Amino acid sequence: MAHFPDTPGFTGVLRPLRIECDIHDLEVEGEVPAELDGTFHRVHPDAQFPPKFENDQFFNGDGMISLFHFRKGKVDFRQRYAQTDKWKIEREAGESLFGAYRNPLTDDPRVEGMIRGTANTNVMVHGGKLYATKEDSPPLLMDPLTLETFGYTDFNGKMKSQTFGAHHKIDPKSGNLCNISYASTGLLTRDCTYLEVNPQGELVLETFFEVPYYAMLHDFGLTEDYVVVHVVPIVSSWDRLRAGLPHFGFDTKLPVWLGVMPRRGEGRDMRWFKAPKTVFASHVMNAFNDGSKVYFDIPQAEGNSFPFFPDVDGKPFDPIASRPYLHRWCVDMNSKKDEFESVEQLSPMIDEFPRIDERYVSQPYRHGWMLVMDPDMPMETAGSRASGFRMNKLGHIDHATGEQKSWWAGPSSMIQEPCFVPRSATSPEGDGYLIALVDDLNTNYSDLVILEALRIEEGPIARLKLPFRMRSGLHGNWADRSKLRG
Ligand SMILES: [Fe+2]
Numbered sequence: 065m066a067h068f069p070d071t072p073g074f075t076g077v078l079r080p081l082r083i084e085c086d087i088h089d090l091e092v093e094g095e096v097p098a099e100l101d102g103t104f105h106r107v108h109p110d111a112q113f114p115p116k117f118e119n120d121q122f123f124n125g126d127g128m129i130s131l132f133h134f135r136k137g138k139v140d141f142r143q144r145y146a147q148t149d150k151w152k153i154e155r156e157a158g159e160s161l162f163g164a165y166r167n168p169l170t171d172d173p174r175v176e177g178m179i180r181g182t183a184n185t186n187v188m189v190h191g192g193k194l195y196a197t198k199e200d201s202p203p204l205l206m207d208p209l210t211l212e213t214f215g216y217t218d219f220n221g222k223m224k225s226q227t228f229g230a231h232h233k234i235d236p237k238s239g240n241l242c243n244i245s246y247a248s249t250g251l252l253t254r255d256c257t258y259l260e261v262n263p264q265g266e267l268v269l270e271t272f273f274e275v276p277y278y279a280m281l282h283d284f285g286l287t288e289d290y291v292v293v294h295v296v297p298i299v300s301s302w303d304r305l306r307a308g309l310p311h312f313g314f315d316t317k318l319p320v321w322l323g324v325m326p327r328r329g330e331g332r333d334m335r336w337f338k339a340p341k342t343v344f345a346s347h348v349m350n351a352f353n354d355g356s357k358v359y360f361d362i363p364q365a366e367g368n369s370f371p372f373f374p375d376v377d378g379k380p381f382d383p384i385a386s387r388p389y390l391h392r393w394c395v396d397m398n399s400k401k402d403e404f405e406s407v408e409q410l411s412p413m414i415d416e417f418p419r420i421d422e423r424y425v426s427q428p429y430r431h432g433w434m435l436v437m438d439p440d441m442p443m444e445t446a447g448s449r450a451s452g453f454r455m456n457k458l459g460h461i462d463h464a465t466g467e468q469k470s471w472w473a474g475p476s477s478m479i480q481e482p483c484f485v486p487r488s489a490t491s492p493e494g495d496g497y498l499i500a501l502v503d504d505l506n507t508n509y510s511d512l513v514i515l516e517a518l519r520i521e522e523g524p525i526a527r528l529k530l531p532f533r534m535r536s537g538l539h540g541n542w543a544d545r546s547k548l549r550g
Pocket residue numbers: 231282283347538539
């Protein structure tokens with residue numbers, strides 16, 4: 065008998081879904097463009113069994129993968145659990161055996177030493193395989209169409225790191241999947257790696273580097289010449305784990321660092337620049353370099369944005385300071401100082417989950433999209449993401465003109481991370497579609513909406529209608545049909 069906690073993390077918007085299903089030919093309002101030919105995978109945490117602790121973190125749920133398969137104007141839907149080692153042994157036991165988020169001290173002795181990953185953070189097709197990832201574990205490989213789980217890989221023993229990050233990027237020039245990992249030699253270690261996996265699925269580069277302090281390295285930036293890593297004081301320690309505190313806490317006493325390493329260099333070539341002040345920043349929109357100058361675009365908040373990773377000194381959470389706004393950080397590799405050149409705010413919109421036309425990863429680029437929270441719009445229903453944010457708009461920024469546009473999803477709606485799909489492989493930057501799940505908290509249904517990416521203010525041209533409300537998720541990616549086979 066499953067009894068989930070009667071807590072905000074498991075009720076309302078965050079009620080567990082646990083639905084594995086197939087829907088042939090989704091109901092559609094409007095018309096799905098026939099040139100959309102491929103797959104959209106996305107993932108949300110969805111605990112298979114009630115957690116061992118009722119205050120369990122949202123990020124601790126098992127990865128539930130959703131697949132929208134687009135073909136000739138029709139879309140099939142499939143949803144399956146990522147069958148991690150954790151999922152399998154718990155399914156056999158009929159209960160949760162792993163304990164608190166990133167705290168093995170709370171686990172059942174039966175699972176000691178096992179990989180704790182849940183594959184609940186990102187999904188991306190590379191070399192014909194679906195990589196389902198979480199940053200505390202190796203990547204889990206799955207079939208992109210059947211969603212059958214193959215299992216974890218260490219790339220035939222080549223990957224020395226114990227972990228593989230969850231914000232992989234495909235280098236548009238080499239086609240390599242590029243990534244960073246942290247806690248690479250064990251929980252709470254300062255050892256990190258930069259990795260590249262070629263389109264054949266072979267690990268072709270792994271170099272270690274060390275961060276100034278252990279922190280959640282959730283995302284990173286890639287430029288033509290550099291790997292860029294932001295270290296923000298979302299920190300932890302064995303003391304925290306022994307005390308049963310949430311794995312991460314926010315420490316405003318520590319500086320923010322930006323590490324820049326030549327792509328063709330070694331980890332020891334990493335150069336560290338100190339930010340002018342301690343801020344919160346997580347997801348990267350894009351990065352690029354112009355000679356020695358490195359530009360890094362990222363939503364930045366004055367204070368901690370994660371209420372579930374509380375201040376280490378007990379300072380109360382400040383919802384206004386938690387609001388992120390897109391900024392551009394700049395450092396100069398020719399500078400003699402270890403300081404930033406500049407920090408510039410790029411948008412007045414409260415924004416996170418930034419995306420771009422990913423053919424421009426690592427390159428100078430013009431268009432960006434993001435989830436936006438507009439607190440001035442009416443909200444008829446209660447509910448928000450685990451972060452407390454109610455993302456009710458999609459936003460578009462044109463970096464060339466500075467023009468910013470948005471589309472409001474309505475008073476009862478909340479939007480999940482968008483994804484850009486080019487109209488064709490050769491269409492100009494930004495020419496294509498933006499797709500995103502919109503959860504209606506009033507009707508309790510979700511739609512996958514399709515918008516013209518450069519005219520989002522006009523609203524969806526089509527809505528794919530799911531017969532249930534999707535659980536709040538994390539990340540997802542488009543794969544063109546040509547990418548589905550290795
Ligand atoms: Fe993320």
